[in-house]
Amino acid sequence: MGLYTSLISGLFFPLHERFKKHDSVTVREQMEVSQWWEDKRLKALRLSRLCRLLTHVEAHVPYYRELFTKIGFKARDVHSLSDLARLPLLDKTIIRHNVEALKSEHARHLARFNTGGSSGDPLIFYIGKERVSHDVAAKWRATRWWGVDIGDPEIVVWGSPIELGAQDGVRALRDRLLRTRLLPAFEMSAQKLDQFLDEIRSVRPKMLFGYPSALSHIARHAAAKGQRMDDLGIRVAFVTSERLYDEQRQQIGKIFGCPVANGYGGRDAGFIAHECPQGGMHITAEDIIVEIVDQQGASLPYGEAGEIVVTHLATRDFPFIRYRTGDIGVLDSKPCTCGRGLPLLREIQGRSTDFLVARNGTVMHGLALIYILRDLPQILAFKIIQESLDSTRVLTVSEEGLSPELVEKIKSGFKARLGQGVRIAVEEVTEIPAEKSGKFRYVVSRVAPG
Structure with missing residues (x-):
């Protein structure tokens, strides 16, 4: 490590994080110790943190206080990680309809965030300083592996x-x-x-x-x-x-x-897993519990493919508990040859985003148009289809329909990116159809980049 990097990593960045009231330096140091722990010790840490999270939300988060009462769930009755499966799954629709109720009564200085929208199902949510600190620490630890x-x-x-x-x-x-x-x-x-x-x-x-x-x-x-x-x-x-x-x-x-190192996660779910130099996709186990579930929400064993569901243990201010990612994955029971005790994801089928081509030939990432739609609360889901350089369709799902003003706003935003002469058709549908393969693609361009 060079002198400049040592000064930034050891002095400037810690001061920067302390000024922002983040604990990322301490968390990263702890993670670099716990990553070598055996499975039993890691599970004990996760169970302890899970119990603290559930105890907090039971007392201070209105949505979970009501939910726990409704289903007869008590945080004090949790004695193993498997007890988490007694809680219902959390999804974007539930969050959308309970944003305020999901905020902890003790939360302060929450930051408003969005999902990128590449899943076609954008979301607005909030995170606190604890969550930020842990996410920074998880990424920082992973880069140091390399x-x-x-x-x-x-x-x-x-x-x-x-x-x-x-x-x-x-x-x-x-x-x-x-x-x-x-x-x-x-x-x-x-x-x-x-x-x-x-x-x-x-x-x-x-x-x-x-x-x-x-x-x-x-x-x-x-x-x-x-x-x-x-x-x-x-x-x-x-x-x-x-x-x-x-x-x-x-x-x-x-x-x-x-080498290329894969990272899996999102703004909502956090940094779920990172790839090490030996090829293992290590789950950030100190912070995140990963479950693989079937279509009915039942947990699946190692080696079977199902939806990835995560519980982020550093989200007391705005909890993500048994949150459905919409992605398909497989847990691996074999340890990584690197020696880390962190559990592994063997397979991830994540999001796929196409490029788009403007009328003048400019190639842009599909997120250029996704971000126009993701912040509109009226839109629950969408799909962008670029038919040609001159024509793009936008399929939208909304609860109460889109006003003429909102449709014009979407068209104007798209034309600013694709070209003023491009035809933008905004079509309201009841659901977003899947591709023939069964996979969902939310940005589809039939124009080959030049």
């Missing part, structure tokens, strides 16, 4: 307006100190991709971080140009927020000359 610490040069290819729209003076200064460079995934024209390659070569990052589709798109552009990118000393490319396909892993790894 020899990357806070303060090492980093390129982030991202599309969230939370990041892209918050580059004020203080944040820009912080990013410069942390040596983090943010590249917008929304626009990926050939000219922009050339600039991205130039910036990556200039920064010489130790880590790339972003959507697998975006990083593989940049990699394809480098290959097409004959631009060498494997001589920069990049240690790892962390990908998240979408399903990582084998061809993407191979292409990113080959072009950038580094």
Whole structure:
């Protein structure tokens, strides 16, 4: 580790987190010890934290206080992790209709967040400082598995307006100190991709971080140009927020000359699992309990595929207890060869997002249009279908119908991205249909990127 990285990781960032009243440094240090614990000791820690969480929500969270009374559940009666299955599942519809009731009466300084919407089912929710601290610690621990610490040069290819729209003076200064460079995934024209390659070569990052589709798109552009990118000393490319396909892993790894580490989670569910250098997809077990359930919500054993349901143990302020992710996964009973005691996810079938092409040929990440829809509380679900450069359809599901003003707002936002001459058809439907394969795709483009 270089002197600058040591100063940032050991001095500046801890002070920064203390100023924000975050405990991420202490949590990360604890996690780096507990990751080596045997299964029995980890289960004891998780059970203790689960009992504290359930005791708190029973007393201080109106939604759970009422629910526990209704079903005759008592936090004091929980004696094993399996007792968690006595509680009903939590989903986005329930959260939407109980946002205020899900806030702890002791919560202070809650931050409003959104899911990215790539699941076609956007959500507004809140998190507190404890949750933020634990999520930062989980990501930080995982990057250190790969020899990357806070303060090492980093390129982030991202599309969230939370990041892209918050580059004020203080944040820009912080990013410069942390040596983090943010590249917008929304626009990926050939000219922009050339600039991205130039910036990556200039920064010489130790880590790339972003959507697998975006990083593989940049990699394809480098290959097409004959631009060498494997001589920069990049240690790892962390990908998240979408399903990582084998061809993407191979292409990113080959072009950038580094291993690709998968990360699984979301703003709502937290950092559920990270991949270690030995290939194990380790669950953040100190914070998150993962269940695999069937269509009726019954728990499935190791090795069987089912929906991933998570309980985040650092969410007292706005609880996520038995939260349905909508993703399909398989738990692995075999330990990882790295020696960590953290349980493993063997298979994840996550979200998949296509690219879109504007009328002028600009290639952009599908989230560019998703973010126009995700913050509209009237819309419960959606699907974007780009039929051609001149025509895009937007299927929407709403409770009470969309007003003419809201339809025009959607059309205006889409035209600002795709081109003023593009026909935008907003169609209200009762449900979003699945693809013939049975999978759901929420951004579908029938236009091949140039």
